Every structure is written in C-alpha cells, then in structure tokens.
Amino acid sequence: MAKKKIQAEDIKRAAEGKWMDLIFPRFGIDVQWKKKTPCPACGGRDRFRFDDKNGNGDYYCQHCQGGDGLDLIGKCTHLSFPEVVKEVGAILGLDDSSKITDADREKWRKEREYREKEQRELEQKMRENIARKAESMFRNAYQGEFSLYLKNKQVDKDPKIKITHDGNLLIPAYDEHGKMWNLQTITPDGQKLFIQESGGRTGGCFFVIGEVQPDLYDAHIICIAEGYATGMSIHMATGHPVALSFVANNLPKVGAVLRQKYPNAVFVYCADDDSAKQDTGLKYAQEAQTITGGIIVLPDFTQIKESIA
Numbered sequence: 001m002a003k004k005k006i007q008a009e010d011i012k013r014a015a016e017g018k019w020m021d022l023i024f025p026r027f028g029i030d031v032q033w034k035k036k037t038p039c040p041a042c043g044g045r046d047r048f049r050f051d052d053k054n055g056n057g058d059y060y061c062q063h064c065q066g067g068d069g070l071d072l073i074g075k076c077t078h079l080s081f082p083e084v085v086k087e088v089g090a091i092l093g094l095d096d097s098s099k100i101t102d103a104d105r106e107k108w109r110k111e112r113e114y115r116e117k118e119q120r121e122l123e124q125k126m127r128e129n130i131a132r133k134a135e136s137m138f139r140n141a142y143q144g145e146f147s148l149y150l151k152n153k154q155v156d157k158d159p160k161i162k163i164t165h166d167g168n169l170l171i172p173a174y175d176e177h178g179k180m181w182n183l184q185t186i187t188p189d190g191q192k193l194f195i196q197e198s199g200g201r202t203g204g205c206f207f208v209i210g211e212v213q214p215d216l217y218d219a220h221i222i223c224i225a226e227g228y229a230t231g232m233s234i235h236m237a238t239g240h241p242v243a244l245s246f247v248a249n250n251l252p253k254v255g256a257v258l259r260q261k262y263p264n265a266v267f268v269y270c271a272d273d274d275s276a277k278q279d280t281g282l283k284y285a286q287e288a289q290t291i292t293g294g295i296i297v298l299p300d301f302t303q304i305k306e307s308i309a
Contacts, residue, residue: 008070008085012056014092019057019069020050026091027073028108031059039064040112041075043119077108126199127181134183134195138162138170148188155232158209171228173205173246176257181205184246186228192246202246204253210241214262222262224255224288225270226281234270248272248284255288267294 015023020031029040031050039048039061047062057069064075073084087099144165150157157163162170169186173194181201185193194200209231214220223242225231231242245254255267269288272281285296 008081010094011070011085011088011092012068014094015057015069015088016055018092019052023057023069023088023091024073026105027077027087028105028112029072029076038116038119041072043115045119045123076112077104123199127201130195130200131179131181134172134200135180137195138172138180138183141170149186149190149229152190153229153233155229156236158232161207161228169228171207171244171246173202173207175205176261184228192227194246203250204257205250206246206254206257207244208241209235209244210239212241212262212265214264219264219266220262221268222258222265223268223270224251224258226251226272230270230272240268242270248281251281251284252288252291255292255294259292267292269294269296271296271298 020033024031024040031037031040031048034049034051036046037048037050038044038046042061042064044061044063048059049061050057050059052058054068057072058066059069059072060066067075070081070084070088073079073088074081077084079087083099141162142165144163144167147157147163147167147169149167149169150163157169161172164170167188169184171184171186172180173182173184174180182194182205184207187193194202207228209228212220212222221238221240223231223234223238223240224245225234225242226245226248228244231244234240235242243254243258245251251269255269258265258267267288269285271285282296282298288294289296
C-alpha cells in the first residue's frame with residue numbers, strides 16, 4: 001500500500017504552539033514572540049515580527065513581506081515547499097523520512113551568521129556616515145546670536161553648543177571617547193530633531209553642560225537629565241555638571257557609560273515628569289539608578305542642593 005502523503009494542513013494543525021520552541025530551532029531560526037528583531041531570512045535591524053497570529057507560525061517582515069512558518073523555513077533554508085512540509089512533519093512525528101543532516105544545519109547556521117555580520121557592517125557604515133555629516137554640520141554652521149528657545153526657557157547658552165543664523169540650537173551627541181555621532185537641532189519653537197537619515201547613533205551618547213572635574217579620591221556629583229532646558233536649569237541652580245541623555249530611554253545607557261568613565265561620581269538623575277506617557281522619565285531614571293546607583297530627584301530646581309546634601 002502506498003504511503004499516505006503528508007499534507008501542509010496536517011502539519012499546521014500539529015504544529016500549533018510549537019513553532020518558536022520546537023520547529024524553528026531545528027532549522028537554525030531564532031524568533032521572539034511579538035518583538036521586533038532582525039529578519040531570519042533577510043537581516044535588517046528591527047524589521048521582523050513573529051506573532052503566530054493564526055497559530056501557523058505567522059510573521060511579518062517590512063522588507064520581504066510575511067507568511068506562515070512553512071514560508072519562513074523555506075526562505076531561510078532554500079528548501080522547496082514539499083521538502084519543508086516533509087521535514088516539519090518528521091519533527092512532529094508525522095513522517096520519518098527526514099533528510100536534513102547536521103551538515104545542513106551547520107550550513108544554515110553559517111549563512112545566518114554571515115547575514116548578521118553583513119547587517120552589523122552596514123549599520124556601522126551608516127552610523128559613521130551620519131557621524132561625519134553631524135561633524136560637518138556643526139563645524140560649518142552659519143552662526144547667529146539670538147535663540148528664541150533660550151529666551152522663552154530663560155536658560156543660558158552653554159559655550160560648547162551653537163546658535164545658527166536662523167535661531168536653531170545645535171547640540172552635539174558624543175560618546176565616552178569624545179566622538180560626535182549625531183547632532184540635535186532645537187528649533188525656535190522647541191522642536192527637537194536629530195539627523196533624520198536612518199541608522200544614526202544616539203544610544204549611549206550624551207552632551208555635558210559645564211565641566212566634569214573628577215576627584216581621584218572623593219566623590220563628585222554629576223547630574224543626568226534629558227533635555228537641554230532642564231539640564232541647563234539644573235546647572236544654573238547648582239553649578240554641577242549635567243549630562244544630557246536627550247531622550248528618556250537613553251538615561252540607562254548614558255548612566256552606564258558615565259559610570260565606567262567616572263567611577264567615583266555620584267549620579268543624580270533628574271527625572272523629567274512632564275511626559276504624558278505614564279511617568280516615562282521617572283521609569284527610565286529608576287532603571288538607570290538600578291544599574292549605576294545614585295539618587296533620583298524631580299526637576300524642582302530651587303531645591304536640588306538640599307535634595308542631594
């Protein structure tokens with residue numbers, strides 16, 4: 001009697017709930033549920049999302065489109081659809097005729113590593129290009145003297161930033177080694193923009209208002225805040241240097257970088273509580289505090305000295 005041919009629909013019914021932990025790993029495919037990740041098939045940084053919406057290993061990629069688990073395996077391994085069906089059936093115990101070898105799995109692993117390496121190199125190239133653009137924009141800026149933003153916020157200009165002829169502020173974003181990776185522009189009406197091209201680096205980058213003068217033996221205070229107006233207000237009220245993280249979710253990254261750079265510093269996280277997104281500033285300040293130690297204050301600038309005494 002001829003052996004009954006296994007059907008794709010049989011596979012899908014048997015595979016429900018097993019794609020992420022059982023089936024995909026056998027083909028060297030790593031996915032995370034409902035989290036944006038690199039696409040196992042075409043790479044990228046965060047273009048892929050596995051949601052298993054219909055129980056069929058469903059996913060979507062912004063570059064190579066979407067499909068079900070059988071489609072994804074075919075894209076990653078270059079097996080034909082009948083071969084994929086047969087191999088997945090074997091994994092599920094529906095068929096015992098698998099032809100996948102350890103050499104196949106090793107080949108797929110190397111291909112995945114190659115795609116990931118290519119993507120890392122591409123992202124680094126894009127970051128370097130934007131870094132060069134940021135340096136050029138800052139160095140060659142046609143400067144002015146008046147900033148409506150500074151006037152409205154009633155804060156001083158740090159000597160290390162620039163005001164352009166049309167009233168924009170230019171604030172460099174540096175890493176711990178002093179390399180500029182990006183440039184924030186604050187328009188007269190308060191809009192905050194980084195260089196808009198994709199791939200620019202901001203994570204772990206910061207700008208310091210004032211000067212950090214680390215004491216080799218005694219603790220010294222460094223305040224960490226999000227935006228320029230908040231940071232300058234703190235500096236004007238306390239005299240302490242203030243590192244700007246630019247955005248709330250960068251607070252933990254900046255704190256970790258500065259902890260390595262200034263091991264004796266006492267960090268004062270000045271949480272910005274004006275966000276409409278459920279205390280976002282406070283949430284990330286607490287996350288940063290867990291990593292680096294220090295204390296958290298809300299931006300009541302007239303009482304910061306008493307708060308950290």
